[in-house]
Amino acid sequence: MEQWLAHTLPFLSNNDIFTPDTLAQYWGGLVVTVQLVFLSLLMGIVLAVPLAVGRASRQAWISRSIWFYTYVFRGTPLLIQLYVIYYAFTYVPGVREAGFGAFIDNATYPALLSFTLNTAAYTTEIFYGAIRATPSGELEAARAYGMSTFTAYRRVVLPSAFRRALPAYGNEVIFMLHASAIASAVTLTDLTGAAYYVYSRFYSPFPAFIFVACVYMVLSFAIQGTFRLLEKRMLRHLKPA
Amino acid sequence: MANTEIPLVVRDLHKQFNDTPVLEGLSLEAHEGDVITLIGASGSGKSTFLRCMNLLEVPDAGEVIVHGEPVAFQTRRGKREPADWRQVERIRARLSMVFQGFNLWAHMTLIGNVIEAPRHVLGLSKREAHERGMALLERVGLADRAGYFPAQLSGGQQQRGAIARALAMEPEVLLFDEPTSALDPELVGDVLKVMRELADEGRTMVVVTHEMDFARDVASQVMYLHAGRVEEAGPPSEVLVNPESARLQQFLGPRF
16 A cells, blocks of 8 residues: 555646545545455355255245245345345344444444345355256265265265356355445445545545546456456366366 | 175065156065166166165165165155165165266366265275275276366266276175266277176176177176066076067067
């Protein structure tokens, strides 16, 4: 960061907007965005793996209830989910007494919760589709060699499904990055929040938002590149020699 | 009555799919070193018969006994099912199956496929399983392909790899479900050669096949199935050379 500033400061010395102060704002926003997205994706995936397995369960009530959860979270806008969760904590009595005061005081927690539940819903469906696409012969071979259902899932079905799900999941990660922009709607100063700040301070929307768009774009490219590398490595078994 | 000497006994298997009877009372005894080939037109029930032996299909009636241990069944909500799936898993680990479509695990390398079940079902150490696996790949002529993924191998190589995977379990009986039917004609020979060697070694095998030469040369017993029943059975020198049943004569072709 320091080095980057040393290079860009002379270049920027003639403009009023991109001062060290606003750049620090953007930097702070970047940190918030990356933290929000990373944590919600991490918790989302931890939730999604068992949910996807349950979604593929032959027990109708398990499969149906998970379907209902994913249907609700995929069928409504993330912004609405965020609002509902954010305000729910302030309206429901006894939240603070129950030890969830932080959810009222700090918008990070409701934002994390809604992002996590949202991405978990999408990821569940992505993984579920990949599990369903497991070649039936591979599962049959696992059974024929004496694997229990648990072992067959752990060693054959899930490793195979995760690989298949990789491209779709990469899209979900980029989608979450872009969707996280709405965190600014509940007072969080993420990247978009920082852009708002700069915009309102200088009344110049274009530099403020175009700059932040570029930052999002760089992040997206980095994610895309990472997934391309991962796919190259993890999906090489699908390429004929 | 439970003879612990006999690796695999099945008695009076019955099976229906949606009210269509597929197996109507099939029995078989595979003694140590037997090579039993099941032949018959498609739809005769031979694959289903084989798949009942390792419980990939659950027979509606009948017994499966491995080295004197009968599979326990129970009836739940009107459906017959194994009473103890752990027992089924244990028994399956003793009867390796080779499939028509190879069914190698696509995301694992060839050696990974071979060591997978020995490691995670039999509990072998990585080193033990790897040594065993490499020796088997050597046997089937694929040692130099150990690090390849199934998609990078020809059908014949995949099937030989699948046979190595089956052997890695050191099974008491090998079940082959039309192992050469999905192969190009020029690749069939390599797979059959490996199977002949296994038979010569004295392995106990049950083979569903359309390869009459293999049945004639290698089998100790041939069973011709028709509509879920045994139409004719016996040593290949009788069944394949002088078939009694008109259907079998027709099945074997214009020589009769």
